[in-house]
Amino acid sequence: MPAPDVLVIGGGITGTMAALHLAEAGARVGLVDAGLNAGSSANAGSLHVQMQSRFMRLYPDQVPNVEAALPFYRAAAEEWGRLDALYGPFELSRHGGLMLAEDARQLDFLASKAKREERMGLSVEILDRTALDRIAPWLGPQIVGAELCRDEGKLNPLVANLRLAARLAALGVVQIRDRIETLEPDASGVTAIGRAARHRADRVVVAAAWAAGDLVRALGLALPTRAEPLHMNITEPGAAQIRHLIQHAERSITLKQFGSGQIVIGGGWPAEDRGPDRMPGVLAESLLGNVALAARLVPQIGGLRVIRTWAGMNTTMDGASAIGALPDTSRVILAVPGDAGYTLGPLVGRIAAALVSGAVPVEDAARFSPARFAA
Amino acid sequence: MTDSFRFDGTPVAFGPGASIAAALTAAGHRHLRDTAKGAARGMFCGMGVCQDCLVTVDGVPNQRACMTAAVAGQKVERQAVLVPLETAQAKPATAPARVIAPDVLILGGGAGGLSAAIAARKAGASVVVLDERKVPGGQYFKQAATGAPLDAQQAEGAALLHAARASGAEIVGGVEVWGAFDGLLFLAEWQGTALVARPKTVIVATGAYERPVMVPGWTLPGVMTTGAAQTLWRSYRVLPGQRVAVCGSGPLNLQVALELARGGAEVALVAEAAGSPFGQIGAALRLALAGPSLAAKGLAMRAGLWRRGVAVRHRTRLIRIEPDGDALCATFRGAAGEQSLTVDALCMNAGFEPQNEALRLLGAAMEYDAEVGHLRCRRDAGMRTTVPGLYAVGDCAGLGGAPAAMAEGRIAGCAAAAEAGQGDGYDTFADQRVLARHRRFQHALWKLHDIRPAALEEIPGDTLLCRCEEVPLSEARAALTPEIGHAGSLKRATRIGMGRCQGRYCGAASARLVAEARGTAIDAFSLFAPRVPMKPVSIAVILAAQEALDAGA
Numbered sequence: 045m046p047a048p049d050v051l052v053i054g055g056g057i058t059g060t061m062a063a064l065h066l067a068e069a070g071a072r073v074g075l076v077d078a079g080l081n082a083g084s085s086a087n088a089g090s091l092h093v094q095m096q097s098r099f100m101r102l103y104p105d106q107v108p109n110v111e112a113a114l115p116f117y118r119a120a121a122e123e124w125g126r127l128d129a130l131y132g133p134f135e136l137s138r139h140g141g142l143m144l145a146e147d148a149r150q151l152d153f154l155a156s157k158a159k160r161e162e163r164m165g166l167s168v169e170i171l172d173r174t175a176l177d178r179i180a181p182w183l184g185p186q187i188v189g190a191e192l193c194r195d196e197g198k199l200n201p202l203v204a205n206l207r208l209a210a211r212l213a214a215l216g217v218v219q220i221r222d223r224i225e226t227l228e229p230d231a232s233g234v235t236a237i238g239r240a241a242r243h244r245a246d247r248v249v250v251a252a253a254w255a256a257g258d259l260v261r262a263l264g265l266a267l268p269t270r271a272e273p274l275h276m277n278i279t280e281p282g283a284a285q286i287r288h289l290i291q292h293a294e295r296s297i298t299l300k301q302f303g304s305g306q307i308v309i310g311g312g313w314p315a316e317d318r319g320p321d322r323m324p325g326v327l328a329e330s331l332l333g334n335v336a337l338a339a340r341l342v343p344q345i346g347g348l349r350v351i352r353t354w355a356g357m358n359t360t361m362d363g364a365s366a367i368g369a370l371p372d373t374s375r376v377i378l379a380v381p382g383d384a385g386y387t388l389g390p391l392v393g394r395i396a397a398a399l400v401s402g403a404v405p406v407e408d409a410a411r412f413s414p415a416r417f418a419a
Numbered sequence: 420m421t422d423s424f425r426f427d428g429t430p431v432a433f434g435p436g437a438s439i440a441a442a443l444t445a446a447g448h449r450h451l452r453d454t455a456k457g458a459a460r461g462m463f464c465g466m467g468v469c470q471d472c473l474v475t476v477d478g479v480p481n482q483r484a485c486m487t488a489a490v491a492g493q494k495v496e497r498q499a500v501l502v503p504l505e506t507a508q509a510k511p512a513t514a515p516a517r518v519i520a521p522d523v524l525i526l527g528g529g530a531g532g533l534s535a536a537i538a539a540r541k542a543g544a545s546v547v548v549l550d551e552r553k554v555p556g557g558q559y560f561k562q563a564a565t566g567a568p569l570d571a572q573q574a575e576g577a578a579l580l581h582a583a584r585a586s587g588a589e590i591v592g593g594v595e596v597w598g599a600f601d602g603l604l605f606l607a608e609w610q611g612t613a614l615v616a617r618p619k620t621v622i623v624a625t626g627a628y629e630r631p632v633m634v635p636g637w638t639l640p641g642v643m644t645t646g647a648a649q650t651l652w653r654s655y656r657v658l659p660g661q662r663v664a665v666c667g668s669g670p671l672n673l674q675v676a677l678e679l680a681r682g683g684a685e686v687a688l689v690a691e692a693a694g695s696p697f698g699q700i701g702a703a704l705r706l707a708l709a710g711p712s713l714a715a716k717g718l719a720m721r722a723g724l725w726r727r728g729v730a731v732r733h734r735t736r737l738i739r740i741e742p743d744g745d746a747l748c749a750t751f752r753g754a755a756g757e758q759s760l761t762v763d764a765l766c767m768n769a770g771f772e773p774q775n776e777a778l779r780l781l782g783a784a785m786e787y788d789a790e791v792g793h794l795r796c797r798r799d800a801g802m803r804t805t806v807p808g809l810y811a812v813g814d815c816a817g818l819g820g821a822p823a824a825m826a827e828g829r830i831a832g833c834a835a836a837a838e839a840g841q842g843d844g845y846d847t848f849a850d851q852r853v854l855a856r857h858r859r860f861q862h863a864l865w866k867l868h869d870i871r872p873a874a875l876e877e878i879p880g881d882t883l884l885c886r887c888e889e890v891p892l893s894e895a896r897a898a899l900t901p902e903i904g905h906a907g908s909l910k911r912a913t914r915i916g917m918g919r920c921q922g923r924y925c926g927a928a929s930a931r932l933v934a935e936a937r938g939t940a941i942d943a944f945s946l947f948a949p950r951v952p953m954k955p956v957s958i959a960v961i962l963a964a965q966e967a968l969d970a971g972a
Contacts, residue, residue: 079904079905085908085911182504182505202911202912202914205911206911206912209900209902210900213900213902219901219902221904279958280481280919280955281455281501282501282502282503282504283499283501283502283503283504284501285503285504286504305501323948325601326600326950326951327600328598328600328604328606328951328968329968331598331951331961332606332961332964332965332968333965335958335961335962335965336961336962336965336966338958339958339959339961339962344504344505345504345958346958346959346962347479347480347481347502347504347506347957347958347959348481348502348504348957348958349481349919349955349956349957349958350952350955350956350958350961351918351919351921351952351955352917352921352950352952353950353951353952354950
């Protein structure tokens with residue numbers, strides 16, 4: 045087989061979509077993945093748009109970047125809508141997200157957050173309890189109000205991943221199982237050295253999420269990617285009644301109901317990082333704390349049983365995405381979402397693909413330039 | 420028959436100690452539930468594993484009829500496929516969580532666990548045994564819910580249980596252990612609230628569940644594991660049906676066929692996959708030498724079946740099951756061709772799958788044994804796994820039989836107590852010798868039966884591989900693109916193994932399917948990754964456990 049024009053490193057949603065767009069544009073594309081299944085394949089399917097209180101609390105220094113990127117989050121949710129129409133259905137719905145407040149102080153915080161988000165073009169509204177009861181009549185009695193962000197939604201990542209992978213196969217994208225550890229660009233191309241083999245390509249797209257930092261360090265970029273192992277739970281099915289993506293003004297949680305009727309509970313409780321070669325492990329405190337919080341916010345799920353928990357990886361950097369060629373090496377193109385990688389992935393992948401093929405990107409790509417991390 | 424409850428409005432009488440499933444079976448109600456795809460289901464495993472007998476009890480949905488005691492005046496209902504959330508409201512935990520920290524915690528009160536408890540107590544250790552059943556004893560000794568022992572095997576179990584209680588070990592029944600975490604933290608459900616255990620050492624003695632004969636129709640109501648039928652009879656004195664057939668391979672099938680025949684059932688056929696032992700004189704002789712008394716017991720069982728006119732047909736396999744009014748039409752294939760029988764109940768056992776979830780979750784090293792088609796836990800002579808403080812005895816560590824489990828239990832109980840600072844781990848030479856003999860017997864025994872996993876190419880495509888998510892084998896095969904390199908990817912692609920039984924029946928078959936397609940060998944990592952909870956756990960119990968841990972448990 046001749047060397048592909050482009051080798052995409054990372055088979056998660058970002059790499060998948062970069063590869064898909066490149067192949068559709070006529071490039072010969074290889075997609076290499078380590079196969080550990082902890083990122084996109086462990087995702088729980090929230091489409092995040094509004095600023096997550098969890099993120100604001102944990103990474104206050106990154107909030108300005110996230111806030112500036114709010115239109116990008118909205119555009120990313122819309123990109124998912126387009127993909128759903130093209131390659132779906134992915135059980136995608138965009139009934140909006142509710143961020144709940146349990147007291148007046150939390151509701152005040154949401155009100156000021158909503159004002160900032162509205163300025164950035166998001167469709168948000170503060171709802172009191174009466175208004176909430178009309179659209180979500182299953183909340184705990186202590187909930188005083190919520191911020192509704194109409195841009196938010198949910199989808200079934202298992203279905204989306206499967207259908208997009210089938211599209212890749214139909215496009216002739218060659219899928220390779222290997223863990224790439226070193227990139228060696230030269231005048232005529234790039235050699236990606238993996239544990240199993242050496243792979244040669246004209247250009248390389250690095251869509252390796254938390255592993256991207258290690259890959260590009262030797263190429264003069266101090267990309268501060270950080271693996272964030274997170275915990276998730278799923279219940280047995282119940283009748284489909286919860287349409288919104290549920291979050292909390294102060295505490296870490298996402299809660300939503302899949303098309304199967306199962307409730308998925310996650311939202312950023314920690315899991316145990318067991319290194320790059322093992323899946324992250326489940327912690328008892330996270331399981332108990334996360335599910336207990338969910339049951340307090342939505343008591344009606346309390347009669348269902350939890351049937352499975354798992355851990356996946358989120359990736360954080362500086363709050364903004366990194367998309368574009370490395371300052372010193374135009375043959376290596378980064379495609380790393382700033383946070384909420386599954387939401388942003390398709391749009392990030394699409395922009396990276398456009399940059400590789402020399403097309404006009406859908407977004408002004410300059411503000412995502414990796415140059416900000418030049419060592 | 421004194422008390423009664425209502426099942427969808429109809430009165431159902433039951434005897435003392437009966438489970439809801441036993442009472443419903445006795446009353447002829449086999450169809451307990453409908454699936455998302457509209458298929459009828461009933462009790463299958465009879466031991467809380469398959470989650471197919473879920474009913475709503477007094478308004479609380481998703482209760483296993485096989486594990487829930489019948490209570491006079493109870494309201495039992497077939498539930499909607501998707502239970503409305505408002506009816507599923509959290510029932511608050513009945514009491515605060517109980518927290519225990521024994522020297523030796525034993526998971527499973529069967530032959531191995533009870534033997535371990537006695538040995539550990541003798542060495543001076545504090546011991547708590549947790550068992551799923553209200554009445555412990557395990558699947559081999561299968562105790563009666565009430566009343567006197569049925570036979571010598573039940574009497575031996577009753578004596579062991581009595582000895583374990585007399586030893587001072589605390590034996591807690593009705594406990595569902597659902598969480599095992601590093602540092603030896605165990606979370607369980609007990610009487611509607613949480614039980615939190617932080618033992619010094621733990622002995623896993625969780626036994627095995629039964630491997631089914633996967634054929635079209637194996638999920639129909641009235642089809643059940645041989646062990647489920649045995650529980651109905653031995654624990655509750657209920658026959659699975661008036662006319663029954665038994666299929667698969669192994670001595671349990673023969674034993675249960677005889678027990679049911681003695682109990683008054685008409686046993687239409689015992690279909691054994693292996694050839695007749697009388698045609699395998701060498702292997703039969705080795706069995707007789709390794710365990711003369713057990714071999715004689717086996718021979719007596721065959722004589723008993725013969726006297727009752729029960730046909731035991733060798734090299735005969737079940738190939739499909741179809742509904743036939745309220746009954747089942749089961750078709751078998753043997754040397755004489757195909758034969759269809761109409762029966763009320765069909766019992767199946769094609770070997771065993773170890774209940775090794777806790778061992779796998781805690782990271783104990785395993786090896787795949789292709790002969791029996793399941794994992795064996797790596798252990799030293801003291802039954803220590805590769806995880807500090809974690810011991811494994813009996814069938815949960817790989818098929819070995821109850822007598823071996825008892826010897827292993829005595830050895831592990833002694834070693835675990837010593838590790839917890841009690842006793843000196845006295846000389847276990849005698850038990851090691853007994854164990855070696857039982858292992859020789861087991862080895863010879865299984866040579867006479869055929870419990871190798873079924874060849875996938877012989878299973879028709881419309882056979883359900885995953886009971887819970889209703890995924891047929893053909894769909895799993897179609898999903899096997901070159902990117903599917905692990906059972907876990909097949910799971911994400913097809914939803915195989917994502918249901919309430921958590922992959923207990925489809926897991927091994929999925930791993931074999933992927934391995935065959937990829938031309939790879941199965942190893943300890945080929946199965947679905949182990950996950951918490953080990954059994955579905957109610958959110959109310961999670962709340963109680965969280966409060967206990969918050970309070971510093």
